[in-house]
Amino acid sequence: GDSVTQMEGPVTLSEEAFLTINCTYTATGYPSLFWYVQYPGEGLQLLLKATKADDKGSNKGFEATYRKETTSFHLEKGSVQVSDSAVYFCALSDLRGGSNYKLTFGKGTLLTVNP
Amino acid sequence: DGGITQSPKYLFRKEGQNVTLSCEQNLNHDAMYWYRQDPGQGLRLIYYSQIVNDFQKGDIAEGYSVSREKKESFPLTVTSAQKNPTAFYLCASSRGQITNQPQHFGDGTRLSIL
Numbered sequence: 001g002d003s004v005t006q007m008e009g010p011v012t013l014s015e016e017a018f019l020t021i022n023c024t025y026t027a028t029g030y031p032s033l034f035w036y037v038q039y040p041g042e043g044l045q046l047l048l049k050a051t052k053a054d055d056k057g058s059n060k061g062f063e064a065t066y067r068k069e070t071t072s073f074h075l076e077k078g079s080v081q082v083s084d085s086a087v088y089f090c091a092l093s094d095l096r097g098g099s100n101y102k103l104t105f106g107k108g109t110l111l112t113v114n115p
Numbered sequence: 116d117g118g119i120t121q122s123p124k125y126l127f128r129k130e131g132q133n134v135t136l137s138c139e140q141n142l143n144h145d146a147m148y149w150y151r152q153d154p155g156q157g158l159r160l161i162y163y164s165q166i167v168n169d170f171q172k173g174d175i176a177e178g179y180s181v182s183r184e185k186k187e188s189f190p191l192t193v194t195s196a197q198k199n200p201t202a203f204y205l206c207a208s209s210r211g212q213i214t215n216q217p218q219h220f221g222d223g224t225r226l227s228i229l
Contacts, residue, residue: 032215043119043205043220044158051215089157093215102173103148103218107157 002027006090006106013080013113021075021109023064023090031092033057033066033073034103038087047075047088080113087111117142121206121221127229128193128200136191136224138206145211147189148218151175152203161204164189165211193226201228 007022025031032051036044048057053068062077073090090106119140128134140147146165150158160173164183178197183189189208193200203225207218 034217036220041222043121043222044207045220046217049215049217102160102163103158105157107155 002104004106009110016079019077023073029094031094034091036089119221126226131195138189140208144208146209148207149191150205
């Protein structure tokens with residue numbers, strides 16, 4: 001079945017440091033890939049997405065490139081801020097010919113950014 | 116503003132009691148979903164519905180029930196058969212199954228056992 005593996009946290013960085021959160025996936029179809037962010041006590045918000053190989057999703061300084069050859073979708077940001085502290089989830093959807101639409105999530109990575 | 120409203124934000128259940136979590140959306144989305152989130156476990160799909168009056172079991176449906184009588188509403192009942200109900204429950208919706216539309220989430224309901 002489909003699966004998503006992302007680096008285990010917690011990740012602790014200083015403000016303005018470079019961020020990478022690794023995400024790899026296994027899927028039998030042609031998945032779309034997503035990064036979601038969850039702030040404390042809240043639901044998930046879509047951060048960015050990519051729907052086909054070599055697509056780059058970007059938002060709020062975050063980027064991730066859909067790499068089919070390495071089945072990866074690593075999240076990066078050049079300079080993190082304290083306000084980026086949250087849990088980040090990598091997810092994939094596998095349409096399987098359009099019959100179902102399900103999101104498969106990684107376990108989440110807690111990021112803490114210190115001033 | 117359009118969005119998903121979950122209520123209550125906190126809920127307590129006594130042993131042997133059924134409780135119902137509310138989820139309402141005004142995004143005109145066809146599909147709705149319920150997830151359970153446990154620490155270190157990510158999100159697991161409980162039930163989903165792609166259209167009114169139809170729903171499907173997800174990966175962990177045992178001990179839960181749902182209904183989809185209206186497009187806007189997808190309530191989740193945690194029954195007494197669910198032996199470990201303490202968790203954070205998230206409702207989501209999306210435009211449907213045809214395209215790769217992202218899911219939009221509510222702010223969640225935290226359920227605890229008294």
